[in-house]
Amino acid sequence: MIIATAGHVDHGKTTLVRALTGVETDRLPEEKKRGLTIDIGFAYHDIDTETDQKIVMGFVDVPGHERFVKNMLAGVASIDFALLVVAADDGVMPQTEEHLAILGLLGIHQGAVAITKIDRVAAGRGVEVEAEVAALLAPTTLAGAPMFPVSGELGTGMDALRRHLEAAARNHADRAVNGHFRLSIDRAFTVPGAGLIVTGAVFSGQVEVGDRLILAAQDRADPIEARVRGLRALDREAEVGRAGQRCAINIAGGDLHQSLVSRGDWLLAEAIHAPVQKFDARVHVLESESRPLAHWTPVHLHLAASDVTGRIAVLGERRIAPGEDALVQLVLDNPVGALFGDHFILRDQSAQRTIAGGIVIDPFPPRRGRARPERLAMLQAMEAEAPVEALAAMVAIAENGVNLRQFVQTRNLTPAEAENLRQIDGQLILAGTDGDLVLSLDRWHGIEQGILDALAAWHKKQPEAVGPNDNALRAAMTSAPSPILLAASIAHLIGGQAIIRDGISLRLPSHAPRPSDADLELWKQVSLILEEGGVRPPRVREVAEELKMDPARLDAFLKRCARQGRLMAVAPNRFFPPAAVWQLAAVVERLSAASGADGFTAATFKNDTGIGRNVAIEVLEFFDTAGLPRREGNTRHLRRPASEVFGDA
Numbered sequence: 309m310i311i312a313t314a315g316h317v318d319h320g321k322t323t324l325v326r327a328l329t330g331v332e333t334d335r336l337p338e339e340k341k342r343g344l345t346i347d348i349g350f351a352y353h354d355i356d357t358e359t360d361q362k363i364v365m366g367f368v369d370v371p372g373h374e375r376f377v378k379n380m381l382a383g384v385a386s387i388d389f390a391l392l393v394v395a396a397d398d399g400v401m402p403q404t405e406e407h408l409a410i411l412g413l414l415g416i417h418q419g420a421v422a423i424t425k426i427d428r429v430a431a432g433r434g435v436e437v438e439a440e441v442a443a444l445l446a447p448t449t450l451a452g453a454p455m456f457p458v459s460g461e462l463g464t465g466m467d468a469l470r471r472h473l474e475a476a477a478r479n480h481a482d483r484a485v486n487g488h489f490r491l492s493i494d495r496a497f498t499v500p501g502a503g504l505i506v507t508g509a510v511f512s513g514q515v516e517v518g519d520r521l522i523l524a525a526q527d528r529a530d531p532i533e534a535r536v537r538g539l540r541a542l543d544r545e546a547e548v549g550r551a552g553q554r555c556a557i558n559i560a561g562g563d564l565h566q567s568l569v570s571r572g573d574w575l576l577a578e579a580i581h582a583p584v585q586k587f588d589a590r591v592h593v594l595e596s597e598s599r600p601l602a603h604w605t606p607v608h609l610h611l612a613a614s615d616v617t618g619r620i621a622v623l624g625e626r627r628i629a630p631g632e633d634a635l636v637q638l639v640l641d642n643p644v645g646a647l648f649g650d651h652f653i654l655r656d657q658s659a660q661r662t663i664a665g666g667i668v669i670d671p672f673p674p675r676r677g678r679a680r681p682e683r684l685a686m687l688q689a690m691e692a693e694a695p696v697e698a699l700a701a702m703v704a705i706a707e708n709g710v711n712l713r714q715f716v717q718t719r720n721l722t723p724a725e726a727e728n729l730r731q732i733d734g735q736l737i738l739a740g741t742d743g744d745l746v747l748s749l750d751r752w753h754g755i756e757q758g759i760l761d762a763l764a765a766w767h768k769k770q771p772e773a774v775g776p777n778d779n780a781l782r783a784a785m786t787s788a789p790s791p792i793l794l795a796a797s798i799a800h801l802i803g804g805q806a807i808i809r810d811g812i813s814l815r816l817p818s819h820a821p822r823p824s825d826a827d828l829e830l831w832k833q834v835s836l837i838l839e840e841g842g843v844r845p846p847r848v849r850e851v852a853e854e855l856k857m858d859p860a861r862l863d864a865f866l867k868r869c870a871r872q873g874r875l876m877a878v879a880p881n882r883f884f885p886p887a888a889v890w891q892l893a894a895v896v897e898r899l900s901a902a903s904g905a906d907g908f909t910a911a912t913f914k915n916d917t918g919i920g921r922n923v924a925i926e927v928l929e930f931f932d933t934a935g936l937p938r939r940e941g942n943t944r945h946l947r948r949p950a951s952e953v954f955g956d957a
Contacts, residue, residue: 309480310509310554311473312368312384314411315393316401320424322349323460324393325369328470329353333369347371348383348494350507350554352543355474364542365477366554370407377403377662381410381653382494382571382613386509388480388552390419390450391473392441396429396457399437400444406662409594412449413665414651418480419450420472427459447595483552487720488577489513489521490647491555492612496569503537504564506575507556508613511650512720513577514550515539515557522581523564524574524645526614531581532568534559572614574645580720583643588635588673588687591620591654591666595631601664602627608659609638611652611668616642620654623679623687628664635687636666637678646671648718649693672714682707695719696728703735703748708790713743738796745792755797756806758785760816763807767819773871775815779933791935799952810873811886812934812954821872830865831874835885838875843888844919847881879926886954892917892927893950896937900946907943 313321325333333349348370355363368387370380384390390411394404411419421441426434434457445451454472458465495507506523515521515536522531538558541549549555557575574581593601603622608615618640628634646652646668654664669690677683682705689701698719702710716726729746730737736752738745762784766776775781778798782788789797798814801807808815823831833855838845848866852859866883869875875883884892895916899908914924928944931937936953937944 309364309389309477310366310368310387310552311389311391312387313370313391313393314380314384314407316395316398316403316407317371319393319395319398319401319404320422320460321393322369324391324422324424324458325349325351325367327458327460327463327466328473329367331367333367347379350543355477362544363474363477364544365473366542368554377406377410377655378610378615378659380407381610381615384410384414384416385492385610385612385651386511386552387416388418389473389476390416392419392421392450392453394421394423394437394441395425396423396434396437397425400440405444405596408444408448408450409596409662410653410665413592413594413653413662415449415667417449418476419453420469420476421445421450421453421455422469423455423457424460426457427462427464482550485514485550486722486725487512487551488580488722489515489519490574490576490580490645490720491515491549491557492614493569493573493575494571494613496566496571498566499558502558503560504566504569505556505558506569506573507554508575510549510551510553510555511612512551513722514548515555516548520578521559521575522578523559523561523569524576524581524583525568526570526572526616526642526644528568531578532561532563534561534564534575572612572616574612576645580647580717581645582671582717583645584671585618585641585643586637586639586673587646587668588623588637588670588678589652589666589668590633590691591628591636591664592633593628593630593664594662597630597663600627600629606657607638607663608655608657609640609644609652610655611644611646611650614644616640616644617657621678623684633666635669635684637673647720648690671718695721695725696732699729699746700732700735703732703746706747707751707787708793709738709745709747709751711743712737712746715746738793747793752797754787755789755793756801758787758789759794759797759801760806761786763814763816763819767816770871772821772823772868774810774813774821774873775819775871777812777814778935781814795935812876812889813871813873823868823872827865827868831869834862834866834869835874838883838885839887841888843884843892843917844923845882845884845888848883849881876930878930882923882926884927889954890950893931893936893954896931896944897946897950900937900944903943905945907940907945909942909944 315321322333329351331351333351351367353365368383370383423437438455456465456469458469490511491508493506493508497505499505517536519536521534523534524531537560539546539549540556541553603626604619606619609618618638621637623635650668652666655662669687685705690698692698692701734749736747736749782794808817837851848863849859852862870877876889878884910928914921932939934953935947938947
């Protein structure tokens with residue numbers, strides 16, 4: 309069990325830990341010189357048991373001075389038990405209240421109170437302070453916590469406090485070892501003969517000697533690979549370190565040295581390395597605040613051992629009243645490692661005052677629409693603690709499904725833990741390149757019916773046309789799905805012969821476009837001219853001049869032919885026979901295969917086909933829109949086979 313002291317400066321926290329453990333936690337020369345705790349210190353105490361298994365209490369001694377609240381926050385980021393320390397002579401002081409507020413915001417429910425320095429006051433004063441502290445605790449997560457009047461210097465009352473802490477440690481249930489390994493680094497140093505050591509609290513999972521991890525530094529874009537050479541858990545040599553423990557881990561790697569590691573960095577499994585600069589959360593504003601927390605207020609965010617600046621975007625209402633909570637988005641100046649369920653503290657811009665705290669809901673929010681009603685509803689669904697319940701609630705309202713890979717990463721689930729997510733009734737899982745999509749069966753059936761309804765309406769309105777292409781179909785639907793879902797639904801309907809693809813167009817099996825006799829006669833002339841042009845067909849005006857007809861009338865005719873699937877409108881002034889498009893699409897497939905990961909350029913395509921630069925650009929942009937290649941800067945990569953986009957030649 310990890311216990312953290314809390315309380316005002318000079319109230320005897322370090323003396324208390326020394327009396328309980330025999331360990332001096334003030335290790336820095338400046339701390340010893342000034343008699344003031346500046347940084348967090350650590351001590352451990354073994355509890356005798358009737359079995360061979362040792363129970364260890366780990367103590368985190370935190371500074372009480374207001375200037376070092378940042379260090380205090382790093383120390384209490386992942387603790388099990390709070391020991392609030394209040395000096396009998398001073399009573400409740402400003403950092404007593406601030407530290408207590410921080411513990412509440414972090415969700416700490418187990419604790420006790422040590423009323424110290426009772427040897428310096430009259431008996432009646434101790435009773436007064438206990439009453440004062442009891443009133444202070446009443447509205448907090450530590451309401452009713454037992455109090456122990458003690459003197460760390462004389463040892464008075466220490467036996468009773470020690471027995472209480474030991475009983476709490478014996479009854480403390482170990483944290484579940486779920487998820488991938490994740491340790492928040494609060495110290496780094498070098499030991500001669502061993503190398504680099506990092507210490508911190510293990511937030512999740514477990515680690516073994518020999519494991520390969522990622523050192524994710526706040527000031528480095530690229531993580532560093534690290535191998536675990538050795539470890540100590542709760543100040544004991546160990547082969548395994550687990551969630552809920554403090555560990556010191558000896559790591560090695562080609563690029564690793566102490567100067568690359570800072571407090572606030574993470575040592576974690578590669579699967580959950582995903583630093584973010586914004587995340588959605590629920591925030592509670594302290595009741596002691598004098599005014600509401602306004603939208604876009606600059607703040608200091610303390611998450612685990614990290615401290616970054618940023619702003620708070622209040623979702624829905626523009627401000628949060630003292631004592632209230634609300635959904636927000638934190639927009640940060642530097643990336644942090646945040647996952648669902650992480651607690652954090654917000655302090656004001658000058659880092660002088662704790663103003664709020666919260667819990668991470670979604671570390672991967674969408675780029676737009678953060679305050680839309682449907683997004684707020686999704687965040688409320690995501691708040692469910694159990695992954696299965698959260699996913700079921702999300703799927704029920706997600707119009708375009710839930711990305712399963714992202715959900716698993718957000719929740720820090722191992723593959724084995726994530727397997728249960730695939731067994732929820734009433735859902736469909738679609739395989740995708742960016743992660744499987746989880747969709748409700750009702751929504752899936754609704755999308756397919758929407759496609760059929762949109763095609764029926766299209767055929768009724770344009771009986772001469774074959775049908776719309778994919779993009780036009782999506783635009784015609786009452787409730788348009790994402791392109792990924794549309795493509796999956798179309799493929800399923802085609803497979804079941806509920807719809808038919810004619811070239812680039814889609815139609816119902818019952819629909820057969822019937823051009824007029826005049827159109828058929830004109831088509832004989834136009835098709836001959838366009839086919840002679842091959843992959844370089846003439847422009848509309850050039851065809852009109854050859855046929856000696858009005859360009860506007862010809863353009864209308866060619867558009868009708870395109871709707872009927874006999875031509876493809878590659879550009880506003882240029883129509884291609886399907887055979888020419890298939891020929892050019894084959895070039896895209898071939899160039900993409902030959903170029904591999906590098907992709908091919910427009911110049912390469914132009915040179916290979918022998919067509920002019922302007923026509924090449926028009927063709928490639930047409931292919932981009934159709935979904936054949938994927939453009940990345942000046943290069944392109946094949947997205948889907950030509951047969952899926954345009955049908956068989």
